[in-house]
Amino acid sequence: MASIPAANGPARPRCPESSRGLPIRHPGDARPGCNLYGGTLSARNSVVVRLAGESGEGVISCGDILTQAAARGGYYTQTFRTFPAEIKGGPCMYQFRLSDEPIWSHGQDVDLLVCFNQEAWDLNWDSLGPEGVILYDSVEVTIPDEYLDRARPVRMDELAKEIGGSTRAKNMVAAGAITAVIDFDTTPIEELVLRRYAHKEGVADANIAALHAGAEESADLKGRYPLVPPVEVEEDRMLISGNQAIAVGAVAAGVNYFAGYPITPASDILEWLSVRLPQVGGLTIQCEDEIASLASVVGASYTGAKAMTATSGPGISLMNELIGYAGTAEIPVVIVDAQRGGPSTGLPTKTEQSDLNQALYGSHGEAPRVVIAPVSVEDCFYSIVDAFNYAEEFQVPVLLLTDQGLATRLEVIHRPDPEKLNIVQRKTSAGIAREDYKRYEYTESGVSPMGLPGEPNGMYVATGIEHDEYGHPGYTPEIHLGMQTKRLGKLEPIRETSRVATHGEAQPEDIAFIGFGSTFGPVREAVDRLAEQGLSVGAFYPRVLGPFPASRVETFVANAKRIIVPEVNYTGQLARLIKAETNINELESVAKCDGLPFTAEAIIDLAAQEVAA
Amino acid sequence: MSTRKPNDYKSELKPIWCPGCGDFGVLASLYRSMADMDLDPAKTVIVSGIGCSSRLPHFASTYGVHTLHGRPLPVAMGVKLANPDLTVIAVGGDGDGFAIGAGHFPHASRRNIDVTYLVMDNEIYGLTKGQASPTSLFEQKAPSTPFGNPEDPLNPLALAIAAGASFVARGASFNTKALTELITQAVEHKGFSYIDAMSPCTTFNNTQESWKDAVTDVAPDHDPTDRVKAFDLALRGGFSLGILYRQERTTQTERYKAILEQAKPSDVNVMLDGFNARKGAAIGKPA
Numbered sequence: 001m002a003s004i005p006a007a008n009g010p011a012r013p014r015c016p017e018s019s020r021g022l023p024i025r026h027p028g029d030a031r032p033g034c035n036l037y038g039g040t041l042s043a044r045n046s047v048v049v050r051l052a053g054e055s056g057e058g059v060i061s062c063g064d065i066l067t068q069a070a071a072r073g074g075y076y077t078q079t080f081r082t083f084p085a086e087i088k089g090g091p092c093m094y095q096f097r098l099s100d101e102p103i104w105s106h107g108q109d110v111d112l113l114v115c116f117n118q119e120a121w122d123l124n125w126d127s128l129g130p131e132g133v134i135l136y137d138s139v140e141v142t143i144p145d146e147y148l149d150r151a152r153p154v155r156m157d158e159l160a161k162e163i164g165g166s167t168r169a170k171n172m173v174a175a176g177a178i179t180a181v182i183d184f185d186t187t188p189i190e191e192l193v194l195r196r197y198a199h200k201e202g203v204a205d206a207n208i209a210a211l212h213a214g215a216e217e218s219a220d221l222k223g224r225y226p227l228v229p230p231v232e233v234e235e236d237r238m239l240i241s242g243n244q245a246i247a248v249g250a251v252a253a254g255v256n257y258f259a260g261y262p263i264t265p266a267s268d269i270l271e272w273l274s275v276r277l278p279q280v281g282g283l284t285i286q287c288e289d290e291i292a293s294l295a296s297v298v299g300a301s302y303t304g305a306k307a308m309t310a311t312s313g314p315g316i317s318l319m320n321e322l323i324g325y326a327g328t329a330e331i332p333v334v335i336v337d338a339q340r341g342g343p344s345t346g347l348p349t350k351t352e353q354s355d356l357n358q359a360l361y362g363s364h365g366e367a368p369r370v371v372i373a374p375v376s377v378e379d380c381f382y383s384i385v386d387a388f389n390y391a392e393e394f395q396v397p398v399l400l401l402t403d404q405g406l407a408t409r410l411e412v413i414h415r416p417d418p419e420k421l422n423i424v425q426r427k428t429s430a431g432i433a434r435e436d437y438k439r440y441e442y443t444e445s446g447v448s449p450m451g452l453p454g455e456p457n458g459m460y461v462a463t464g465i466e467h468d469e470y471g472h473p474g475y476t477p478e479i480h481l482g483m484q485t486k487r488l489g490k491l492e493p494i495r496e497t498s499r500v501a502t503h504g505e506a507q508p509e510d511i512a513f514i515g516f517g518s519t520f521g522p523v524r525e526a527v528d529r530l531a532e533q534g535l536s537v538g539a540f541y542p543r544v545l546g547p548f549p550a551s552r553v554e555t556f557v558a559n560a561k562r563i564i565v566p567e568v569n570y571t572g573q574l575a576r577l578i579k580a581e582t583n584i585n586e587l588e589s590v591a592k593c594d595g596l597p598f599t600a601e602a603i604i605d606l607a608a609q610e611v612a613a
Numbered sequence: 614m615s616t617r618k619p620n621d622y623k624s625e626l627k628p629i630w631c632p633g634c635g636d637f638g639v640l641a642s643l644y645r646s647m648a649d650m651d652l653d654p655a656k657t658v659i660v661s662g663i664g665c666s667s668r669l670p671h672f673a674s675t676y677g678v679h680t681l682h683g684r685p686l687p688v689a690m691g692v693k694l695a696n697p698d699l700t701v702i703a704v705g706g707d708g709d710g711f712a713i714g715a716g717h718f719p720h721a722s723r724r725n726i727d728v729t730y731l732v733m734d735n736e737i738y739g740l741t742k743g744q745a746s747p748t749s750l751f752e753q754k755a756p757s758t759p760f761g762n763p764e765d766p767l768n769p770l771a772l773a774i775a776a777g778a779s780f781v782a783r784g785a786s787f788n789t790k791a792l793t794e795l796i797t798q799a800v801e802h803k804g805f806s807y808i809d810a811m812s813p814c815t816t817f818n819n820t821q822e823s824w825k826d827a828v829t830d831v832a833p834d835h836d837p838t839d840r841v842k843a844f845d846l847a848l849r850g851g852f853s854l855g856i857l858y859r860q861e862r863t864t865q866t867e868r869y870k871a872i873l874e875q876a877k878p879s880d881v882n883v884m885l886d887g888f889n890a891r892k893g894a895a896i897g898k899p900a
Binding site: 068071072235236237238239240244248251252256257259276278279280281283285287288289291292293295296297298299300301302303304305307321322325329412415416418451453454455456458459460461462463464465472473 | 694872890
């Protein structure tokens with residue numbers, strides 16, 4: 001085991017600031033030489049491209065169009081973006097990774113860095129991989145001498161002005177230059193340009209001319225950095241973000257009421273459903289705050305609607321009292337939390353997995369809820385269906401935890417088939433005689449039929465006050481214990497039946513990774529690469545964190561020498577949960593608190609470094 | 614012709630209010646009004662917050678939602694939007710509606726949610742034993758204002774008119790006949806109808822006698838469609854009983870219905886097509 005090599009050569013010294021987790025690259029790191037002009041690099045099955053510039057320079061739309069074109073060209077892609085929290089100005093970055101095979105992480109070492117301005121270089125040079133090459137604006141950017149052999153100036157501003165009379169098409173010049181270097185067909189890009197500017201005469205032509213000019217600019221590098229072309233497959237694929245997968249998945253699950261309040265990074269869901277829900281007979285409403293949003297969702301669900309809201313950490317903080325209410329009144333609701341950096345206003349545009357505690361334990365008293373964490377964009381679709389199913393079956397609030405990275409990144413996924421989904425509907429009072437009906441009746445499963453307004457025999461008062469089987473206020477020891485047992489006990493079966501994402505060995509002997517949510521991708525990739533080194537490695541990702549599948553986690557780690565728990569937060573919330581819920585006492589908590597997602601390389605380095613230490 | 618009697622709307626639970634509490638009069642008026650309108654109990658939802666008066670849904674044999682402190686209005690909105698066939702009546706006290714829940718009141722008003730909001734205003738917190746509320750008077754002494762209330766009271770009727778409520782009225786628990794009639798008109802009104810029901814707390818703020826002396830009926834020549842005059846009436850001192858303001862305006866339910874009617878029908882498969890990225894696939898509509 002002592003011989004695991006790090007992903008990128010020898011382990012780098014740890015930066016003092018990263019003492020909580022991961023090595024971060026810093027200036028002065030030795031890197032092997034790479035000469036852009038000295039022959040062809042070996043063909044890649046994966047390439048990482050990073051575009052950087054000033055917000056407003058077209059960096060994002062350039063990345064979007066290349067990603068879409070690549071997806072339509074048959075490549076798998078995954079994007080990674082950082083946004084300034086401000087509307088206008090500020091540095092922005094768009095990274096995408098392309099491959100002919102499914103991609104599980106956004107990649108760490110940039111193969112092709114495209115700098116629109118000087119700041120783009122200054123902020124992103126250290127992301128460049130050992131064989132990474134640079135395209136930069138010939139006027140705006142100065143590259144240090146030691147990088148010139150791997151850098152190519154592109155007349156982005158100049159050509160854009162020549163062609164279109166302004167620098168507006170600068171990003172298309174850049175896109176063209178990129179296509180030449182990675183030997184990428186420009187046809188799908190042209191199709192997208194034609195569609196995007198179909199209503200603006202001349203604009204599409206200018207953009208396509210800029211694209212060709214850019215490709216011409218780096219024509220001598222054509223094929224220098226070749227990407228393995230995608231395999232022809234007859235398969236339906238989609239390019240979609242986590243937020244979009246949740247929104248369309250909710251429609252597949254039958255959502256017909258959505259209420260929300262704008263918040264980064266969850267607003268996409270509100271906006272997307274505002275257009276689509278009325279098309280399937282449902283309603284989307286923007287409320288005055290997150291409290292009103294969840295309150296109206298509770299009201300809608302009380303009448304029988306499948307109702308949901310979506311927010312981020314600050315909104316969940318406001319919703320906590322209502323989460324306890326919905327749990328106590330046993331009203332199904334679905335709440336999406338696209339986590340961002342906290343606490344307080346925190347880092348609105350950065351990623352973090354720090355709302356786990358709040359999702360599991362938020363609201364006073366001991367309030368029942370189910371907490372789900374999808375592990376990929378594709379899983380966002382299936383997890384929101386699970387969320388509605390749990391809500392309906394158990395009459396309980398369900399929280400779905402994504403994070404900024406997962407919510408906003410685009411990924412190529414296999415198209416889901418809505419026909420194959422199992423959709424659960426709640427048990428109602430229909431058919432029960434009025435004199436026999438008790439809304440909160442003690443049953444074997446703990447779930448009791450729900451009266452829906454309009455049904456003459458199901459009348460009851462939903463309440464958050466402790467109540468007897470009829471819903472009448474009651475505070476005796478028997479009632480309180482009986483009802484807490486009913487509300488919390490009904491969720492127990494989920495521990496054994498919830499879906500789990502696994503990869504590698506089912507009972508690894510060397511390293512067992514346990515995590516939740518979006519870290520699954522990089523961990524999965526790391527598991528494969530560690531396994532190639534002859535290690536017995538596996539990953540176990542509970543999709544439902546509350547109630548926690550404790551005994552299944554214990555079985556998974558039974559033979560493991562090391563248990564590593566990576567998560568993007570400061571205190572190691574999942575590690576603490578595992579220690580609280582299982583018999584596991586020894587584990588390596590890797591809590592990374594930098595607002596950025598894990599990379600596969602970081603996970604591998606970590607495994608290697610611990611051994612070296 | 615109504616076939617239901619006020620007693621048909623009583624639940625098996627007896628109110629927990631103190632003897633003489635104004636809320637009894639409001640509840641009696643509500644029973645009578647529901648009987649007058651022959652409301653189907655299975656299609657009626659009474660939504661409340663937290664406080665003495667918010668216990669009311671438990672005393673009615675209709676559907677009910679006893680929500681959280683301050684939250685009856687957004688819950689009621691969700692009920693009505695999700696099932697427009699229901700009659701939705703929100704009830705609560707002045708603390709529930711104008712302190713902790715005040716953030717929702719202007720929005721319910723401007724949205725013209727098709728809900729009746731009946732506030733039992735006793736100018737005090739009763740359930741927590743007599744602290745000052747947002748409608749307590751300046752210099753009023755209470756356990757939380759031992760030196761006299763340093764704050765001026767909020768004027769809920771003026772607030773309702775300013776925020777866009779389309780029906781604004783004042784009634785009193787000690788005048789059940791008129792209050793019954795007001796509730797009926799409010800429920801039958803299309804849109805957000807707000808009734809400020811003066812409902813004295815005989816235990817902590819017994820204003821019963823002084824209020825009886827202070828009330829006057831809204832003048833017969835008052836034009837309730839005149840918003841400026843309604844505002845004037847709301848701002849003036851004293852307690853005018855009756856309808857201060859009434860406006861015909863499309864309701865939230867109607868506006869959403871229009872959105873639904875205009876929407877181009879679709880389904881999840883069409884929506885999934887919007888994200889299509891199959892190799893060589895035709896470029897579809899933007900997702």
